[in-house]
Amino acid sequence: MFSQVRRHEARFVQEDEEGPAEWGLAVELAGMSEVWRRLLELHVSGRDGRCTGCRSPVRAAPHWPCTLYRAAAHARRIAADGPRRPAG
Ligand SMILES: [Zn+2]
Numbered sequence: 001m002f003s004q005v006r007r008h009e010a011r012f013v014q015e016d017e018e019g020p021a022e023w024g025l026a027v028e029l030a031g032m033s034e035v036w037r038r039l040l041e042l043h044v045s046g047r048d049g050r051c052t053g054c055r056s057p058v059r060a061a062p063h064w065p066c067t068l069y070r071a072a073a074h075a076r077r078i079a080a081d082g083p084r085r086p087a088g
Contacts (some may be wrong), residue, residue: 001003027076033079039072 029036043053045064053068055061065073 022071022074025067025071026078029071030078032075036072036075036079037069040076043069043072053084 003030029039039053043051043064043066046052046055049063050061051064051066051069054063054066
């Protein structure tokens with residue numbers, strides 16, 4: 001019984017490693033389709049491989065896909081799948 005719980009936790013941590021910040025943001029964005037759609041439009045790869053949506057005059061843009069794009073892409077997936085409840 002105890003080992004089952006530990007295995008469940010291990011799986012959860014593994015999934016979380018992909019980017020907990022992105023996932024948290026994605027879950028919030030999922031309910032706001034206008035926001036994540038706009039993010040997906042704005043945050044695209046430029047010719048230099050950097051995100052055009054994150055481009056700023058004061059600092060270099062991150063390489064695409066940036067955190068916001070990935071969060072928006074997750075949000076789109078969550079919105080497409082519908083709300084999910086954790087088992088148990
Ligand atoms: Zn970006």
